Amino acid sequence: MGSEPPGRRPRGLRGLRKPAKKRPAGPPPAEVTEDSDTTEPPAETISSVINAVLYRDGRRVSTHDTLAEAFRQQRATSGTLAWIGLHRPSRDELLTLASEFDLHPLAVEDALEAHQRPKLERYGGTLFVVLRAARYLDDPEEVDFGELHVFVGRDFVITVRHGGAPDLTAVRRRMENTPALLKRGPEAVLYAILDAVVDGYEPVVAGVQNDIDEIETEVFGGDPRVSRRIYELSREVVEFQRATRPLNGMLESLTAGFEKYAIDEELRRYLRDVADHVLHTTDRVDGFRQALQDILTVNATLVNQQQNAEMRALAEAGFEQNEEIKKISSWAAILFAPTLVGTIYGMNFDSMPELHWVLGYPFAIVLMAIVCTSLYLIFKRRDWL
DSSP states (O other): OOOOOSSOOOOOOOSOOOOOSOOOOOOOOTTOOOOOTTSOOOTTOOOOEEEEEEEETTEEEEEOSSHHHHHHHHHHSTTOEEEEEEESOOHHHHHHHHHHHTOOHHHHHHHHHOOOOSEEEEETTEEEEEEEEEEEETTTTEEEEEEEEEEEOSSEEEEEEESSOOOHHHHHHHHHHOHHHHTTOHHHHHHHHHHHHHHTHHHHHHHHHHHHHHHHHHHHHTOTTHHHHHHHHHHHHHHHHHHHHHHHHHHHHHHHHHHHTTOOHHHHHHHHHHHHHHHHHHHHHHHHHHHHHHHHHHHHHHHHHHHHHHHHHHHHHHHHHHHHHHHHHHHHHHHHHHHHHHHHHTSOOTTOTTTTOTTHHHHHHHHHHHHHHHHHHHHHHTTOO
16 A cells, blocks of 8 residues: 555455454554553543554554654555544544545544434545444443444544444454455455444343343233333333444445445455344344333233222222221111100100100100111111111
């Protein structure tokens, strides 16, 4: 890769053999110590540059702490590929990169703003790719989404990361351990990044599946907190769909662009393999959303059944209480009748007709018995007693 003026077209990748997925995690070349791309830069560090490395023929040439050093070295060294990694860069840093590598202002603005949906756009000889990486956090049992912006030109790859994922250190180590792949240029680096992001979805899929299994157990176990967990997991699955669904179209467009620009056929095969993994992931995620909807329906049915059972129990308790009240009221009425008669005849009035009547007492007793018996029969007939 020699130094050429602006306006250069992307190079082809020819004679490429696909490396194995699992490789020994060997250290980088002895003369270089590389920091992890997943490490947050110290608060006191002004620069957001995680890595600024130059490669030639698949081998690391130099590592630089600043963008200015990397620019100077690349101009002075012909045939080099600059791979620059940034974490939440400032506007000035991105504008410096835009000036050096002729990046389109719209792409730069997107990289600054973040919160973009996955997409693939071509600005002249530069590809701009937005990816949503994901990782499953075991302790809180939730999915953490990160955003990655990739600029791919003829002799450079620039990654702008927002969030903790993905682990680009593993991607860089993989490429450095396979110089035959790395020397093919920036398109191979883009493939490796795509492959790493898609492979990173697998543990997330497994984690979400485990959560769904636990939720099913909680639903039929009657856990009252399960509705909230279903809602929260549904939101994560929707976010997961937004991260994965656009990838199929992006990979189709990327493969078509590689064919147009005569990119190596072997790399197109690799992209088709990534597309197969994406299709498998999107199918699983779609299944998760449907499963959660079904679980939510079942949970709502179970909750309604429980509420109906509780309402039925309350109604039965109320009915029993009413029966008891009717019995108490009936006996109170029966007992009130002789009390009323006794009260009337217990008044101290001389002019009462029956006061000096010989049969007055038997009459009062009989009257009390008649009234009480009549009331008893009436209440009994109405099932109050």
